Amino acid sequence: MKPSAFATICTQNSDAWKSDWDVYLNAETLNKLSMKCMVDEDLIKRSCFYYNCDYIYNQTEQTPQVKWVMPLGVRTSHKNYGLQYCPFCLIEDGDRPYFRRHWRLGFMTCCPFHQNQLRDRCPSCRNPINIKRPQKPTKRALYHPEDIAHCSKCGFDLRRTEYAPALPDEYEINRINFTQSSLGYGNAGNLDFNYSNLYFEGIRRLISFLVCSPKGEKLFLHLRNKLELHQVYHRELIGHNVEPERLEIGLRRTALIMIYYLLRDWPDTFVDACKMNRLTSHLIKTPYLEFPFWVIDALFFHLQHPKYSVHGEEKNNIIIYLERKLGQTIKPNQISRYLNHYFSSSTQITEEENLDENTNNNDLIT
Ligand SMILES: [Zn+2]
Ligand SMILES: [Zn+2]
Incomplete structure (x- = not known):
C-alpha cells in the first residue's frame, strides 16, 4: 500500500x-x-x-527539527526537493529498491559508492521525488516494492536516470561527509575530528556565511572565480534566514566544493581570502550562534585586527595633547587608561616594552 x-x-x-x-x-x-x-x-x-543524530547535530531537544536533514513536507505552493537518489544504488537493489538515509542529508550531493551526482527531482517531469504516495500501473491490483523507484507524478523509472559524474573535489568532500556521519569521527583537510558533530557544526556555519548571508557574498564570488565554478548565483533568490539544507542542490554542491578547498590548508586559504575581501571576524561571527573551536580559532587568532602598538614618541605626544586639552597633568598610573580612551575602547593597544617608563613619565610631569 x-x-x-x-x-x-x-x-x-x-x-x-x-x-x-x-x-x-x-x-x-x-x-x-x-x-x-x-x-x-x-x-x-x-x-x-x-x-x-549525534554524529551530525547537537540535539537541544527543544524542537523536533534536525539540522542538515532536508525537509520533505507536502506543501503544494512551495516544492521541497528534500529527497535525493542515486540511480545506480537503486539498480543494485534489484526488485527491492530502497532510499538511503544519507540521501536526505544536505551535506550529501554525490554517491560515495558510484561517484555520480545525486538527483533531487525526476529527470523527466522535474517534480520532487515522492515515495509517500507512489503510483502503480492502473491494470495492476496491488503495489509492488519497485513502484517507489518510479516518479510518482509521471511514472518515469528513476533507475534510467543518466549518469552525471561528480567533480573530483565534490566526490572527496562527499566521501568525508559520508564517513564522518557514519562513524562519528574522521578527518577533513588538515584537521582531525574526534567528534564529527563539531566538524558538521563548523561547515554549517561556513556555508551559512558563504551562501546564505549577504555579508558572505564577496567571499562566495571570490571563491567561485578562484575555483572556476560556474554556479548561477543570485542572492535575492536565496531569500532570508535560509539554512544550508534548504539550498538548491547546485548551490549546496558549489558550497561543498568551496569548503573542501578551504579545509585543505585550514585556516590559511580562508584567512587570506577573508583579508583579500576585507572580511573581519565580527562580520562572520554572529553573537547568538555557537561556533565550534576550529572555526573560532581561525576567526579570532588569525582574523582579528592586530593589536596596535604605540611607539614611545607617539605615546608622549598623545599625553602632551591630552594634558593640554584637559589642563591637568596625567599621572604615570593613569597613562594606560588615557591611551585606551584616546584610541577608543574597541581598539586594544599594547605599550612598547622597551619604553623607559620612568624617564618619559618624569618628563611628562615636569
Ligand atoms: Zn550510488
Ligand atoms: Zn516525473
Missing part, C-alpha cells in the same frame, strides 16, 4: 503521513506504530534522525 494510507491506518489520523516520519515521531505515533506492527519502539526509533 501507499505509505500515506499505511500511516492513516496505523494512526487513525489522515494527516499523519504529512510530517517527515524519518525525522521525528512523537510518543503517541511511536506507540501506535509499535502496537499495530508489533515492532519494538526502540527499533522504530532507530530509523528516526531525531533519536540518532
Whole structure:
C-alpha cells in the first residue's frame, strides 16, 4: 500500500503521513506504530534522525527539527526537493529498491559508492521525488516494492536516470561527509575530528556565511572565480534566514566544493581570502550562534585586527595633547587608561616594552 494510507491506518489520523516520519515521531505515533506492527519502539526509533543524530547535530531537544536533514513536507505552493537518489544504488537493489538515509542529508550531493551526482527531482517531469504516495500501473491490483523507484507524478523509472559524474573535489568532500556521519569521527583537510558533530557544526556555519548571508557574498564570488565554478548565483533568490539544507542542490554542491578547498590548508586559504575581501571576524561571527573551536580559532587568532602598538614618541605626544586639552597633568598610573580612551575602547593597544617608563613619565610631569 501507499505509505500515506499505511500511516492513516496505523494512526487513525489522515494527516499523519504529512510530517517527515524519518525525522521525528512523537510518543503517541511511536506507540501506535509499535502496537499495530508489533515492532519494538526502540527499533522504530532507530530509523528516526531525531533519536540518532549525534554524529551530525547537537540535539537541544527543544524542537523536533534536525539540522542538515532536508525537509520533505507536502506543501503544494512551495516544492521541497528534500529527497535525493542515486540511480545506480537503486539498480543494485534489484526488485527491492530502497532510499538511503544519507540521501536526505544536505551535506550529501554525490554517491560515495558510484561517484555520480545525486538527483533531487525526476529527470523527466522535474517534480520532487515522492515515495509517500507512489503510483502503480492502473491494470495492476496491488503495489509492488519497485513502484517507489518510479516518479510518482509521471511514472518515469528513476533507475534510467543518466549518469552525471561528480567533480573530483565534490566526490572527496562527499566521501568525508559520508564517513564522518557514519562513524562519528574522521578527518577533513588538515584537521582531525574526534567528534564529527563539531566538524558538521563548523561547515554549517561556513556555508551559512558563504551562501546564505549577504555579508558572505564577496567571499562566495571570490571563491567561485578562484575555483572556476560556474554556479548561477543570485542572492535575492536565496531569500532570508535560509539554512544550508534548504539550498538548491547546485548551490549546496558549489558550497561543498568551496569548503573542501578551504579545509585543505585550514585556516590559511580562508584567512587570506577573508583579508583579500576585507572580511573581519565580527562580520562572520554572529553573537547568538555557537561556533565550534576550529572555526573560532581561525576567526579570532588569525582574523582579528592586530593589536596596535604605540611607539614611545607617539605615546608622549598623545599625553602632551591630552594634558593640554584637559589642563591637568596625567599621572604615570593613569597613562594606560588615557591611551585606551584616546584610541577608543574597541581598539586594544599594547605599550612598547622597551619604553623607559620612568624617564618619559618624569618628563611628562615636569
Ligand atoms: Zn550510488
Ligand atoms: Zn516525473
